[in-house]
Every structure is written in C-alpha cells, then in structure tokens.
Amino acid sequence: MAVTQEKLTALQVMQDAPVIPVIVLNDVKHAVPMAKALVAGGIRMLEITLRTSVALDCMRAIAAEVPDAVVGAGTIRSAADAKAALAAGARFGVSPGYTSTVGKTCQDIGLSLLPGVATGSEIMMAQEDGFTELKFFPAMQAGGPNLLKAWAGPFTDVRFCPTGGVSLENAPQLLALPNVVCVGGSWLVTPQDLANGDWAKITQLAKEASALSR
Structure with missing residues (x-):
C-alpha cells in the first residue's frame, strides 16, 4: 500500500522502522531499484x-x-537546501547540525526536520524553536550510549536518532535506551552494493534492520 501524502511528523518518521538508512547516491539509475530493495525489506524512510x-x-x-x-x-x-529538497519530493529532512534559520525554514515550508545535535547547548537551541525529536550526530564519535544516558536526566522530553558510526552490531545497544527511537546508518546501502547492483543484498540488510528490537 502506498504511503499517504499527509504531512509526517518527525516522530512518525522515527517510529516507522528501527533504522533510517543514510544513503549517498552518485548515479540516478541506482535510485529507484535501491529504494524498491529497501522497501521490500521493510524500510520506507529513506534519507538521501x-x-x-x-x-x-x-x-x-x-x-x-x-x-x-x-x-x-x-x-x-x-534554507536553500530545505526548499530544494521539498521541491524534489522530500517529505522530511535531516541536518548534521542546527541553526534557527534551517529549523524555522523547515517549519515555514512544512518539511519535517530531524535537527542534528552533539551538545546540550544545541539541544536547548533546537528545543527553543520547538524541536524535541533530534538526530544525535556524530553519535559514536561524540559519546555514544554513555552521552545519551547522561542526556536522559536533563532532557527527559527529548527523543533521539543516533547517527554516525552506527552499525548492525552496536545498534541494539543504542535502541535499548529509553530516549532512542531509531538509529541512522549507512551500512544498509554501501557503495559496493550500489556499484554491483546487488539489490537482493540490500533487501536482506533492510530485513535485518527491520527486525531489530527497540
């Protein structure tokens, strides 16, 4: 069944599956078969x-x-990135950091945003502008599960999608935390699998990711 075109909230994006794939595409011909392969494996939210x-x-x-x-x-x-993405069909956005300009632009144009944060100050800046679902980036390099546990005290109303250094092996440790809704990872779509057109492998990786507990 096709996804309806109603506006999605950031939380809905995060709750759809345990993993949001972080995808780098260098060839347009890979886009559609790659997306079909991920959907076949149960992953619908695709971060291009x-x-x-x-x-x-x-x-x-x-x-x-x-x-x-x-x-x-x-x-x-x-702001230009956000507007261009919306015009290209994007229904949510993800940023590596946070500025009020990016946040408010996304709110104005109706593009759900997962703002990137790596410090308590950045979390507070995003919260001031109304964002409570955030991307923790670069997650493993910036403190990983231990930092997320520390943030759970002062930021009880914030939920995270850790991205950066996340793998199938360490994802369960992150997903087990109460303030983590999903993770972001690049292992589902690798440059080698794209080059080889190994769509079956991408589907299998998506199935494994979809089956992760949280």
Missing part, C-alpha cells in the same frame, strides 16, 4: 544525503516511481 550533484534528481525519481517509499533529504545545511 545532499552530498552529490545528483541527489535531488535521485529524490525526484524515487518520489515519482516508488510510492511506498518516503523520501527524506539528509545533509540539509541551509
């Missing part, structure tokens, strides 16, 4: 990072041809 010149074209292709997928845009660093 704005790190390549074809990222927006890939989003357009997925939005047009894979109705069961929900296109998201990663690496949003400016």
Whole structure:
C-alpha cells in the first residue's frame, strides 16, 4: 500500500522502522531499484544525503516511481537546501547540525526536520524553536550510549536518532535506551552494493534492520 501524502511528523518518521538508512547516491539509475530493495525489506524512510550533484534528481525519481517509499533529504545545511529538497519530493529532512534559520525554514515550508545535535547547548537551541525529536550526530564519535544516558536526566522530553558510526552490531545497544527511537546508518546501502547492483543484498540488510528490537 502506498504511503499517504499527509504531512509526517518527525516522530512518525522515527517510529516507522528501527533504522533510517543514510544513503549517498552518485548515479540516478541506482535510485529507484535501491529504494524498491529497501522497501521490500521493510524500510520506507529513506534519507538521501545532499552530498552529490545528483541527489535531488535521485529524490525526484524515487518520489515519482516508488510510492511506498518516503523520501527524506539528509545533509540539509541551509534554507536553500530545505526548499530544494521539498521541491524534489522530500517529505522530511535531516541536518548534521542546527541553526534557527534551517529549523524555522523547515517549519515555514512544512518539511519535517530531524535537527542534528552533539551538545546540550544545541539541544536547548533546537528545543527553543520547538524541536524535541533530534538526530544525535556524530553519535559514536561524540559519546555514544554513555552521552545519551547522561542526556536522559536533563532532557527527559527529548527523543533521539543516533547517527554516525552506527552499525548492525552496536545498534541494539543504542535502541535499548529509553530516549532512542531509531538509529541512522549507512551500512544498509554501501557503495559496493550500489556499484554491483546487488539489490537482493540490500533487501536482506533492510530485513535485518527491520527486525531489530527497540
């Protein structure tokens, strides 16, 4: 069944599956079969990072041809990025850090945002602008589970999606924390699997990710 086009909240994006794949695409022809492979494995929320010149074209292709997928845009660093992503079919955005300009632009244009944070001050800045579902990035490099446990005290109303250094092996430790809703990871879609067109492997990795407990 195709995903409805109603506005999604950040929490709905986070709750859809235990893992949001962080995807870097360098070839538009990979976009649709890759998205279909992930959806077949139970992963619908797809973060296409704005790190390549074809990222927006890939989003357009997925939005047009894979109705069961929900296109998201990663690496949003400016208001222009947010607007371009929305125009390309993105229904949620993810940023590596947080500025009020990015946050308020996404609110104004109706693009759900997972703002990136790595410090208590950044969490407070995002909260001031109304964001309580946040991306913790780079998670493992910045403190991992121990920092998330420490944040659980002062930030009882904040929920996180740790991303950065997350793998199938350490994801369960993160997902077991009460303030973690999902994780973000790049292991579901690797450059090698894209180059080889190994869609069956991507589906299998998506199934494994979908089965993680939280």
